[in-house]
Amino acid sequence: MGSKARMGFGSLFFHYVLLALFVASSYGETAGSSSGGRSLAQCNLFQGSWVYDESYPLYDSASCPFISKMGFDCLKSGRPDENYLKYRWKPDGCELPRFDGKDFLQRMRGKTIMFVGDSISLNQRDSLACLLHAAVPDIVVSSDDVKFEDYNVTLSRSLAQYLVDIVPEEIGNVLKLDSVQQNAQGWLRADVLIFNSFLWWNRSNPGRPILWHRWDYIQDGNQILKDMNRTEAMAKALNTWARWVDSNIDPNTKKVFYFGIPPTHMHGADWGEPGKSCVGETEPLMAKTYPGGPIPQESIVRGVLGSMSKPVYLLDITFLTQLRKDGHPGQYNGGDCTHWCLAGVPDTWNLLLNAALLEWS
Ligand SMILES: *[C@@H]1O[C@H](CO)[C@@H](O)[C@H](O)[C@H]1NC(C)=O
Ligand SMILES: *[C@@H]1O[C@H](CO)[C@@H](O)[C@H](O)[C@H]1NC(C)=O
C-alpha cells in the first residue's frame, strides 16, 4: 500500500482511501458508485477493456495540422481499415470522463504542458494538440511549441530519450547516468510535466547512426564503460531523474506524471500469434490480461516512483496499450510497430491525463 500511496498524488490517494472506506461501509462495495468525482477517485482507470464506439475517433486526422511525423497519420499514409479508430477505453469501475477541449483549456489557462522523452512523447503531444484543435480550431502556432493563444496554453516537447544527459567529451559522447542538469534546463518552465523513457534503453545498440541520441560511452559514477546492462542503466538514470524531481518540483504549483512503459508489438508470440507482428492487425485483443505479461521494466518504474518524496502520478498505460496491437502504423510506415496512429491510442493516454488533472484541480 505504501508504494501505491506515492504513485498517485497525495490528495488523490487520500480521497481514494476515504471514499473507499466510506463506500465500503455504506454500501458494502467499493465499485460502481455513480456520483461524479467519487466514482473516478476510487476507480482504477487503467484496468478495463476496449469497447467499440461509433462516435470515435475524437477528431479527423486530416484536419489536424499538428501531426509531426508523416507516419503517425495512418489514413494519409494509406491505411484502409478504420475500426482501429473506433475503440473507447472503458475502465471496469467507472467511465473515463469525456474530453471537453474548451474546458481543458480553461482549466489549464496560462500553463505550459511539456512532454519529455522520446518519439512516443511526440506521439502523445501531437494527439493532445489534435484533441484541443478539434475544439478550438482557429489558433496560432509557434515553431516547435503548439500554443493555444486565446487560452495562453502551450504544449511543449523536450527531446530526451534517456532523460539523463549525453555530453560530448574528448573520448566521444558520454551518456551520464548521474546527470540530468543539461536536459532539465527547460523543464522548469512547464507547469505540467509528462516524462517517458524506455524504448532507447531497451535497444540492443545505442542508435549510433542518429546524431542527437548517439552515445559512445556510459558513465556510471566514476566509471566510464563501453556498455553495461541496459536495464540496470535505466534504473540508475530513473533514480537520477527522481532526485531531480524531489529537489526541484513544488507540488503546489507543478504536476509531474510518469508515462508507464510503452509496449511495442513486434512479436506476435506476446499475444498468442507467434510469427506475426502488428502488420495487418486490425482489431484489439479482447482480454483481461495480456498473454505476454507485464513488461519487466514496469517494476523498475514502480520502485523508483515509490521511493520518491514528491508525488508523481503514474500514467499506467502499459496494459491497455498492450491490447492495441492494431493501433500501430505497421506497413503504412515501414513496418512500424512502435509508434501509434493518430487519431488512435495516444488519444486515450490523453483522456487519462485529463482524468488525472481533473482529480487534481
Ligand atoms: C501567459 O501565461 C504566462 C505564464 O503564466 C504569463 O506569464 C503571461 O503573462 C500570460 N500571457 C498572457 C497574454 O496572458
Ligand atoms: C540485466 O539486469 C537485469 C536486472 O538486474 C537482469 O534481470 C537481467 O538478466 C540482466 N540482463 C543481462 C543480459 O545480463
Ligand SMILES: *[C@@H]1O[C@H](CO)[C@@H](O)[C@H](O)[C@H]1NC(C)=O
Ligand atoms: C525489449 O527488447 C527485447 C529484446 O530485443 C524485445 O524482445 C522486447 O520486445 C522489447 N520490449 C519492448 C516493449 O519493446
